[in-house]
Each structure stands twice: as C-alpha cells, then as structure tokens.
Amino acid sequence: MRLLSNRFAKALLAVTVLGCATNVSAAPAKASSNLVLQQPNVSLTLANQLIDATMQACHAEGKSAVVAVVDRAGNLIALQRDDNVGPHNTDAAIRKAFTALSTKTPSRTLANNARANPDSSNLNTVDDLLLIGGGVPLKFGDDVIGAIAAGGAGGAVQDESCALKGIEKVLPQKTR
Known part of the structure; x- marks a missing residue:
C-alpha cells in the first residue's frame, strides 16, 4: 500500500508540475501576442x-x-x-x-x-x-x-x- 501511495504521490506531483509549467509557458505567449507585429512585406x-x-x-x-x-x-x-x-x-x-x-x-x-x-x-x-x-x-x-x-x-x-x-x-x- 505504501508503494502504491508513493507512486501515486509522485505521479500527482509530476502532473501538477507539468500543469504549472504549461500555464507558465502559455501565459507569456498569450500576454505578448499583441506585442509581436505581423505586417505584410515584399517577398x-x-x-x-x-x-x-x-x-x-x-x-x-x-x-x-x-x-x-x-x-x-x-x-x-x-x-x-x-x-x-x-x-x-x-x-x-x-x-x-x-x-x-x-x-x-x-x-x-x-x-x-x-x-x-x-x-x-x-x-x-x-x-x-x-x-x-x-x-x-x-x-x-x-x-x-x-x-x-x-x-x-x-x-x-x-x-x-x-x-x-x-x-x-x-x-x-x-x-x-
């Protein structure tokens, strides 16, 4: 039982870390999208x-x-x-x-x-x-x-x- 709860705790920690990392990396992209210009140009x-x-x-x-x-x-x-x-x-x-x-x-x-x-x-x-x-x-x-x-x-x-x-x-x- 202890082995199962240990693995469960590690898995839950990994999911939490990934979730936080995803939110952190998505936040700057969303916030900065209006800072990046997209302009037509001559090809x-x-x-x-x-x-x-x-x-x-x-x-x-x-x-x-x-x-x-x-x-x-x-x-x-x-x-x-x-x-x-x-x-x-x-x-x-x-x-x-x-x-x-x-x-x-x-x-x-x-x-x-x-x-x-x-x-x-x-x-x-x-x-x-x-x-x-x-x-x-x-x-x-x-x-x-x-x-x-x-x-x-x-x-x-x-x-x-x-x-x-x-x-x-x-x-x-x-x-x-």
Whole structure:
C-alpha cells in the first residue's frame, strides 16, 4: 500500500508540475501576442515579378535600366541591371527605392517638393535619401510594404514610368 501511495504521490506531483509549467509557458505567449507585429512585406517572389515587369516596360520603350526592390524595412530584396547601364545607376536605384519607402512618397514628388519648399530643401543632406525621380512606394491595401525604383532609363520621368508600369502589371489597383 505504501508503494502504491508513493507512486501515486509522485505521479500527482509530476502532473501538477507539468500543469504549472504549461500555464507558465502559455501565459507569456498569450500576454505578448499583441506585442509581436505581423505586417505584410515584399517577398522575393513578388520582388522578382515586379523587377521583370518593370524591365519589360523599359525594354518596350527601347530603354535599358537597373531596377531595385526594397522591403518594408529598407533592405534590398532584389536587383537586376541591364548590361549597358552605368554602374552609378545601381546605387541610385537602391537609394531611390529607399527614399520612396522611407518617405512613403514617389521620389520624383519628393524631389519636386524639396525644390519648391525651402523647409524641405535640407532633405538632400540626408545620406540615404536620393531626391531624383524613379522610386515608387509599394502598397498593399493601406500598408507600404516596400518600394521599387528604376534607374538609367533616360531620366526621372522615364525611370518612374517604367516602375509604375511594372507595379500596375503585378499589383493591380484592387490590391493597392
């Protein structure tokens, strides 16, 4: 009898400890679930589709380009450059995409605003921003999930046009 009650006591202790451990480990997860953000973001697949569509748009107009896509944190996700595009355009495309993401504004609009508004003109002193057209924020619903930029296609208007055509092909208006 004593052996049975000893085993029963140990089993009951084990179940109690497991029950407490389960409650302790479940409590932080439940309490912290609202502390963990879940946000839409640009995937590599989406970035590559956007780049392909943007390059096709540039090529359809007889232009070569470099196209960069950054995610919602400003990290470079994908980049593609035509053979005959100047090397400075690669850095420019990345910085224009970052600028569009960071300001949630097309980089050409930001550049125009900075020229027209003396209070905004100092934006050209921020190292990572590039106030040249070609960068466009990527939206999914109300969220800015990243940005795309083209460079080397013949100027700010042409760069932006290629990017906008790529976006329209891959992310139709209903998702943006």
